[in-house]
Amino acid sequence: MTTPDVQGVVRDILARLADEPGGLLPILHELQDTLGYVPQEALPQIAAGLNLSRAEVHGVVSYYHHFRTDKPGRQVLQMCRAEACKSMGADALIAHAQQRLGCKLHEQTADGAFSLEPVFCLGLCSSSPALMLGHTLHARMTPAKFDALIEEARS
Template sequence: MITEMNSTEEHNNGWQASVKRILTELKDKPGALLPVLHAIQTEIGYVPGESVTLIAESLSLSRAEVHGVISFYTFFRSTRGGSHTLQICRSESCQAMGSRELESHAKQSLQIGFDQTTSAGDITLEAVYCLGNCACSPAMRIDHQVYGRVTAEKFDQLVSALRTNVIEVK
């Protein structure tokens, strides 16, 4: 087992060190799995499939149990997403204020569907069921930032600002 881990270590980009550190910090918490997965995704951006074995061993769970939890919760992803995650609320309050149209506009403008990433790799589009922003529907979220009363124009502005920033960062 140790040999296997060492050989994997050479082939990854350092996420293994992060996962190990996170496990050391959090493994003794009662019901540690969700906090562990959150910490890993916050740091690495996703939960690498290869980390399941490490997590399972550390928390005395089976790999099936860990995989089962990752796949149950929509928030956890097993592959890297776009640089930004853009979520559009599909719930009733937003529907009453035109979220169905906003959803079509977003898909058309980004040329992707839900749970897909743009070809440039900058945006992953997701559906979300309520952001608690119902008093200012329709709502969407870019990473952790929520936006209210989103029109097609506002959507375009926000996406454009996002893309400008991405270039600036480079």
């Protein structure tokens, strides 16, 4: 997406949400839902629209791990690292995922197909380990199921 598109998206979101109480977080969420990330170039425009300093907006974006500032891969793969999943082998599963995809957490595959991200609880603790690919949750994940999932997602 080019710079004018980002500006247009931000302008639309500001027009709808700038007057909402506590508008910054809903605006950032909406922007990430729309573009897949919160581009650095959007921060001055958001700050101006809300009468905040750039530092304030930047501080909120960097405080919440949910917000990513780099353009993600075509599909985002979030792997749970919280306690229940850890107790059911999440660390080994993440190691397998990194090896299988050839990238580390917070990175994306060389072909841009997947971004690999950690997440802290997906609400599937009783069916751990869990992950989310795009908007779809997957429970009781194993390395073999992971490989099949990636294979299917690539096709």
